[in-house]
Amino acid sequence: MRYGHHDQLSWLSLDGAVRYTDARRIKCFLDEVVLPQIGDTTVIDLRDVLSVDSTGLGLLAHIGRKCLSQFSRRAVILCPEGPVAQCLRAMQFDKLFTLTDTLDPPAELKIEPVPMNRTPPQGLASVMLGAHRDLCEVDEQNRARFTDVLDVLEREVAKRRS
Template sequence: MEQGTVCFARTGNVVILKLIGNIRYQMGPSLDDYLDHLFARGDFEDILIDLTETRMIDSTCLGLLARIANNIHDRFGRKATIFSLHDDIDRILEGVGFSAVFNIIHGDLPLDCKMEKIADCDETREELAKTLYNSHRILCDLNEKNRAAFQNILDALRDDVPSISPPAPTTNEEKDKEDRNNKK
């Protein structure tokens, strides 16, 4: 299956991300790097995500989209927006609970902008694993259904990559669970 493309454009203070074709985990580090730079600059008021030409999107890239939702919510107190035309993509978005964190519009993005491909980055195996881990952690944090679906991926990545350490427990229940696991 041919790998897709992630493009961006700016119109005023709005950034548009367009995901074209089959969007897979191999593209994650490049998208993650683009988001790091975009969020560090902070020179935008909205991010519109165009999935109208997306044929498939995997959980890694869904986690990176959830990262966008978190940023928009934290900075502006509102939901980010996704445009989608395909029922199968809509089912994927609904399946991971995106309707709770995104405005999902079933139609074309009403802007016509010159798109530019995001830069590819050369990542190491460890950097790819960290992107996979962080994007799945964000998905798990969205809801319990996602946690049940993706926790095994987080566990496997933590076991496989020594530099990935689990986040510190934040509640007494989580601390008790971690203590029980450490005693095994």
């Protein structure tokens, strides 16, 4: 994962497989760095992403929802045609984001690797639950797809709290 911020532009680049196993660290970075300084133009670069699971999609949806609520603007997802782009459209991300396959960062933007050594405060089940809730808010079809997942995660989180 790499990140850069300049003026009102935030640029987040992900790579490889974006899976639930990395969700706690990604969520921690989003909460501590990206979301507090998010610009009115936000780009999520998925050109080097091979796959993304539902938890990863939910984390992306969280960014998109934040951009809409804070700036009344859609974040941009940069993603070439292929399986990942098909998945984004299947999850109705074109309702939440502007999807494009061509965009270059400005020359003055420094996009640097993100250290992933911080211990996240939230447990995995809580992060997964929040991500799936955000994913379900994108579209009613997503809510229908993930109702069972939400039920299981809600029970798991409740069990851990008691």
